[in-house]
Structure formats: structure tokens, C-alpha cells
Amino acid sequence: MTIAVPIVKTNGTGNDFVIVDERVAPLDDPVAFARRICARDDGGLGADGVLLVGSSQHFDARMRVINADGSEAEMCGNGMRCVARYLDEHDGIGAATVETLAGPIGTRIIERAPYRIAVEMAEPRIGDRIVLARGDGGAFDDVTPVDVGNPHVVIVVDDFRDIDLAVDGARIERDPRFPHGTNVHFVALRGERIDVVHWERGAGATQACGTGAVAVAAVLMASGRAASPVMLHVPGGLLEVAWTPGTRPTLVGDAVREFERTVSI
Numbered sequence: 001m002t003i004a005v006p007i008v009k010t011n012g013t014g015n016d017f018v019i020v021d022e023r024v025a026p027l028d029d030p031v032a033f034a035r036r037i038c039a040r041d042d043g044g045l046g047a048d049g050v051l052l053v054g055s056s057q058h059f060d061a062r063m064r065v066i067n068a069d070g071s072e073a074e075m076c077g078n079g080m081r082c083v084a085r086y087l088d089e090h091d092g093i094g095a096a097t098v099e100t101l102a103g104p105i106g107t108r109i110i111e112r113a114p115y116r117i118a119v120e121m122a123e124p125r126i127g128d129r130i131v132l133a134r135g136d137g138g139a140f141d142d143v144t145p146v147d148v149g150n151p152h153v154v155i156v157v158d159d160f161r162d163i164d165l166a167v168d169g170a171r172i173e174r175d176p177r178f179p180h181g182t183n184v185h186f187v188a189l190r191g192e193r194i195d196v197v198h199w200e201r202g203a204g205a206t207q208a209c210g211t212g213a214v215a216v217a218a219v220l221m222a223s224g225r226a227a228s229p230v231m232l233h234v235p236g237g238l239l240e241v242a243w244t245p246g247t248r249p250t251l252v253g254d255a256v257r258e259f260e261r262t263v264s265i
């Protein structure tokens with residue numbers, strides 16, 4: 001039997017998602033759906049993941065995050081802005097609290113034309129600095145694991161020419177030191193300017209990663225290399241993170257609705 005599923009294609013700073021409102025169209029097999037719809041060739045729409053919006057007993061809604069490879073993530077910062085816009089447009093909720101596997105997350109619409117949204121993220125837990133081997137026999141010596149509800153490593157390098165994102169990112173994502181896999185962020189500091197490129201667990205290279213932006217900002221602030229609020233230049237644009245240790249950080253960025261349609265599965 002073929003089922004018609006209404007979807008919204010959306011992105012936050014270029015990190016792109018397919019939203020399915022499970023309150024309207026529950027999916028039997030979200031993993032298979034994500035793998036098919038996220039494929040950038042082979043007949044898919046192309047996306048970094050699927051965001052499932054559902055009802056929550058205690059909060060305004062629930063968001064589940066299924067990566068392009070079908071794995072489930074605890075949280076997604078850019079995706080949360082897209083869901084916040086969806087809840088604003090479809091449910092009339094401008095300030096939502098959304099249940100996730102990383103706990104309840106608060107959202108607030110700052111502007112609507114164009115959409116600019118603040119997300120109150122989970123407080124980052126910064127691990128001890130470690131060294132990781134590079135593919136060429138050298139080492140990355142400025143590596144910090146950070147938990148933002150989902151796992152990240154922040155690697156500061158002198159120059160992006162020193163890395164091969166696909167090779168180094170994929171290897172570190174599966175390094176046995178990170179039993180649940182990890183998102184990987186390479187950071188280059190150029191005076192006041194902070195550039196970041198991302199390799200996401202379950203999705204590969206992405207234009208932006210919101211939880212990753214919080215991880216990067218937290219590491220740079222905690223080590224005295226940046227002060228709040230931090231502006232991060234990522235491939236898809238700019239992300240802003242404000243944080244005072246001991247509180248929850250705020251991530252601010254856009255939320256773009258690309259198109260809505262019904263797909264048959």
C-alpha cells in the first residue's frame with residue numbers, strides 16, 4: 001500500500017531537513033524513510049536528516065532527529081529552529097518548549113521576515129583535551145570532546161588546508177574513543193574571525209551544525225580564545241552563540257522553508 005506523507009523541506013543556515021508532522025502522518029518505518037528521502041542521488045529529495053514532529057505529554061511538541069543514514073540523534077540545533085518556525089506557522093506557537101532526547105529545549109521567534117530564531121540549548125559539558133592521530137602520520141593536538149546532549153569533538157587547526165574533511169572527519173566520527181560516534185568540527189582562528197567546517201555523525205559534511213556551533217563556542221570561551229556572544233562563520237552562513245558558564249547557551253540563526261509537498265511512500 002502506498003501512503004501519502006506531507007513534508008516540509010527546510011534548512012537552518014544551509015543544514016537541510018525534511019520535516020514530517022507525525023501528528024498528521026505517522027511513519028511506520030522512519031529509518032527507511034530517512035534513508036530514502038535524504039539521498040542526494042537515487043531519487044531522494046536530498047537532506048541531512050528528517051525531523052519528526054510529534055505530540056508531547058508535558059511540552060508543546062516533541063522533535064525526533066533521524067540522520068540521513070537512519071541513525072537517531074539526541075538533538076539538532078539548526079533543526080530545532082526549523083521546527084520552531086513550523087510550530088509558529090502551523091500551530092501558532094511563537095515560543096515553544098520542545099521535548100527531545102537531550103531534554104526539553106526552549107525556542108523563541110526573534111523576527112519573522114526573514115525568520116530569525118533563538119534556541120535555548122543544553123548546557124555544554126566540556127571534556128579534557130586529547131590528541132588524535134591524523135591520517136598522514138601526524139597528530140591533531142588541540143582536540144576537545146564536548147557533550148551538548150549529543151557528542152562532539154572540536155579540533156582547532158592552523159589552516160583548513162591541513163585537513164581532508166571527508167577522510168579525517170569520517171575516521172574521527174568512528175574513533176573507538178567515542179563509543180556512540182561523534183560529530184567533528186574543525187576550527188580555524190583568523191584574528192577575531194572564527195571559521196568552522198563540520199563533519200556530522202550520520203550525515204557527513206554539512207553546511208552548518210547548531211549543536212556543533214555551541215560546542216565550538218564553549219571550547220573557545222572556556223579557553224579564553226573568544227568572548228560571548230561568538231559569531232561563527234560556517235559554510236552555510238553565520239551562527240551566533242551566547243553563553244555564560246553555569247547557564248544554558250543560546251543559539252541564534254535563520255530558518256528557511258524551501259518547499260512543501262506530499263511524497264508517496
Ligand SMILES: N[C@@H](CCC[C@H](N)C(=O)O)C(=O)O
Nearest residue numbers: 073076077078150209210211
Ligand atoms: N545538524 C545538527 C545535529 C544533527 C545530529 C547529529 N548529526 C548527531 O548525530 O548528533 C545540529 O544542527 O545540531
